[in-house]
Amino acid sequence: MKQNTLKTFKFFINEGKKHKLLLTIMIISLVFATVSSMAWYVVGRNFFAALSSGESKDIIVNSLTKTLLTIMVVELMEWIGWRGFQQAVLHFEAKCMSNINNQCFDYLQQHSYRFFTNNFVGSLVKKVTRFVRAFEQITDRLFWDMSTLALKVIIVSAVLFYLNPILGMIIVIWTIVFLTVNYKLAVYKLKFDIPKSEQDSVVTARLADTITNNTNVKLFANLGYESAKYRKETASWYEKTVKAWKVNHYIEAGQALLMIVLEFAVTYTSIILWKKDILVLADFFLIQTYMLELFRQIWGFGRNVRQIYEALADSEEMIVILDEEHEVKDAPGAKNLKISSGKVEFEKVSFSYNKAKEESVIKNLSFSVKSGEKVALIGPSGGGKSTLTKLILRLFDIKKGRILIDGQDISNVTQDSLRKQIALVPQDPILFHRSLIENIRYGNQSATNEEIMAASKMAHCHEFIKKLPHGYYTFVGERGIKLSGGQRQRVAIARAILSQAKILILDEATSSLDSESEKLIQDALKNLIKNKTTFIIAHRLSTIMNVDRIFVLENGHIIEEGTHADLVSKESGLYKKLWNLQVGGYLEDEKKEDAQVDI
Ligand SMILES: Nc1ncnc2c1ncn2[C@@H]1O[C@H](COP(=O)(O)OP(=O)(O)OP(=O)(O)O)[C@@H](O)[C@H]1O
Ligand SMILES: [Mg+2]
Structure with missing residues (x-):
């Protein structure tokens, strides 16, 4: 069994174990119901035995009436068994499913910011719902079908053994062969089920992405393009699905052949045994009805195994997510962050989004922001401003260096306490x-x-x-x-x-406002940021002129630092260039070429 399949099974079993009482009721009532249903045929055999006994009609009627009453009692027992089982299974499944749902929710939500930037919403949602449904499917198949089958096989073999050991042996050997072959084929088929299930996710993710971006599709008149791409994915889904379904049909064909073989073997043996007076007419009734019952139950075995494996394949993607460690975790025994003044320090911090790549977005960055200080981060688009603020919030772990708040390394405090004390007004x-x-x-x-x-x-x-x-x-x-x-x-x-919060981060917080509203909000913000350490990211330099310090960030480095007055007095500085561009001061031609920055 594959590692992930095993993990899914373990996960489900652990969940099931939490409801031991319900499980016990389920098992007892299931055994009760199945044994009663098989006892029916044994009692029914007496019906035929009486009819073919050659006794007088009165005696036969008497015997038939007694048998009928026994049948009624057996049927009532079966009825009670099934009702008990149904009730227990209903509560068991619903309870486990809601628990699994909650577990998925909690674990998923704790995954990192990076995780959510790398995964599609639609496909994540589908993975959770499929995972929960898989539990239902597996439980249904295991209890309604597999356990019932196992019990029936035991009863049929035992009764036929009792009638004649040869018949019993035929049944036992055939069942072992049938189940082994079917199991192997079902596992083989998994090879085709997994790609089908993965492609299913790809199609859903694309659907979700294009629905989210429907406005873009319209605005750029790209329905044709999107449609073609979607069709490519559904075509691949078609191919993979047909392959998986075809294998299904081949397996069923083989199964039917095995059944014909058993029917022949058992009936022919019965005829010989009847000839030798070992079996009587009524035994034929019992043997044939047991065979039919066995066929009915076992016919579904292959499909049930496949459904279980399909459900396991469906769960595979979610179990990987549940098995994947959270990237950003609280350190063991992490304490709550205690902010007294709100001093923020970066010590030789390096960070890259791609862990494998050497190229860093933030490069060996060191600075210290005093308590209550207002710092502006400005610079070209893509320079790393928003990234820097995400690092303060520990949305990502840094590669090298330390980030300290009031002397506490943020990787050693709880994430909740850190983020509760930092307010971010994001770019979008x-x-x-x-x-x-x-x-x-x-x-x-x-x-x-x-x-x-x-x-x-x-x-x-x-x-x-x-x-x-x-x-x-x-x-x-x-x-x-x-x-x-x-x-x-x-x-x-x-x-x-x-x-x-004691620390504020305003990432282009007023960039989408008209000048009048911006002015009003700037006033409000002035009140808000009083006595708070504040990082303000802005492209409109007029809004940050009055901050205590300005950092000019380019390619993950602070290339200039100082007050507005300091920086505008630097002749060849980037800040001065940007300032001139914005304040209407026009640049000389050659300077314009250098100022290819997005502001
Ligand atoms: N989640 C992400 N995964 C990978 N790369 C990212 C991610 N977010 C940002 N980047 C990259 O990191 C670099 C810095 O991005 P960042 O958002 O920090 O820039 P910025 O200075 O805030 O720009 P802007 O002024 O446009 O908001 C860019 O090259 C960007 O492509
Ligand atoms: Mg940004």
């Missing part, structure tokens, strides 16, 4: 598809409605929220799509205001 805020009030409260779950309103007023979102049809209770659409970029930024600022 994404909101939950929930009401505005819930979205703002995300900054501080214990905030009252009044506090939320006050923060919204400060962030100047109150004005536009008031005008919405349901005010603060308006839903904002997936990712906040129903709000404008500026509105989303203002919601993110309100959130940050509520959070009362």
